[in-house]
Amino acid sequence: MLRRTGLLLIGAALYAAAHVSHSAEWSGYVSGEYRGFAQQPLDPRQHGNNLSFSAQPEYYTAWDDNSQSFTFVPFVRWDQHDEERSHADIRELTWLKAADDWELRAGIRKVFWGVTESQHLVDIINQTDLVEAPDGEEKLGQPMINLALIRDWGTLDLFVLPGFRERTFPGVDGRLRSALPVDTRHAIYESSDKDKHIDLAARWSRAVGAWDMGLSVFKGTSRDPRFVPNGSGTALIPVYDLITQWGLDLQATLGAWLWKVEAINRSGQGDRYNALTAGFEYTLVGIADSAADLGMIAELLYDDRGNQALTPFADDIMLGARLTLNDVQSTEFLLGMIADSSDTTRSLKLESSRRLGDSWKITLEGQAFIHVANNDLLTDVRKDDYLQLELARYF
DSSP: OOOHHHHHHHHHHHHHHHTSOOOEEEEEEEEEEEEEESSOOSSTTSOSSEEEEEEEEEEEEEETTTTEEEEEEEEEEEESSOTTTSEEEEEEEEEEEEOSSEEEEEEEEOOOOOOOSSOOTTOOSSOBBTTTOTTSOOBOOEEEEEEEEEETTEEEEEEEEESOOOOBOOOTTOSSOOSSOBOGGGOEESSTTGGGOEEEEEEEEEEETTEEEEEEEEEEEOSSOEEEEOTTSSSEEEEEOEEEEEEEEEEEEETTEEEEEEEEEEEESEEEEEEEEEEEEEEEESGGGSSOEEEEEEEEEEETTGGGOSSSOSEEEEEEEEEEOOSTTOOEEEEEEEEETTSSOEEEEEEEEEEETTTEEEEEEEEEEESOOTTSGGGGGTTOOEEEEEEEEEO
16 A cells, blocks of 8 residues: 555646646557466466456656656556456656756656666565566556756665555466465564555666666665465465665676676665675677677576575576577567576576567567476476467557
């Protein structure tokens, strides 16, 4: 639930959009998605193959010589089997005022921090919309006030984040999920303000030659819950702790090489811990005398909590390849594997997309879990290998 301050931000953004004379632009997409599973689920209550439809329109307008703008991006999905995945959200509802050396934003936004491919440790502003994508890439809109100070020494972003968003989880019928479904109705908060706690964050960023760098700090309710069983042992209860997280992200572009690092230090979820994702991408340009480029990716994923980490990627290696055809249809393929260095667990992921004409796009995604160890956090989804085909119409 958004607290009163968050509702005031929404109202202010809507008021600004309604009381100016301007032209409006509409864009967005509607899509259909089919997800096919290779195996029967571990829990007979979970569904098999699944169909869903989604829509994400976008309204944008600017005025005052383009120094002010308003953006509204709602999202809605209907899912055939999982009622928790049938949901709606406001991804963005933002008023922006821009000057030469500062920008002020108020409303609901999505903010992305990060440079690595396999996971985004420093990306902490928005809550994960886990019912949308099991890889955690989709995010819920976050109420905020964001002031950006643009100076010669870099850009300093300051955030006030009123109103916490709980993570979404698949329902009893849904896939991919933990063996015990998550009961979001009885979430536990460390803060006495619960979901009304006001979080604070800041990030400094700068580009120096071949280097892009960012330093960030977040103080508030963790977006990553830990879990405790309910009284009957039939469900998991999410627990949202108060944390302080310091983050670093670096990317160096050196010819055909991209060197990437994300690192965090977090306190508040048990003992203070450090986590790191680091690696490179090397691009072979014009392979086989064609227009296509092939990028080779390697990353190390480390969390010093080891087996106590809330993520399955505590001591892993990611290897991948990105093929970009550079054709008029913008055809792309990404294939990656994450291997646990301490056991036999392997996770494979495929992402590919291609435009069809001027308005259509087809996307194929898939994930497979191989030789999953019994004590690995991925053991609950070891039967959830799937391929997903999406057809989207853009306007």
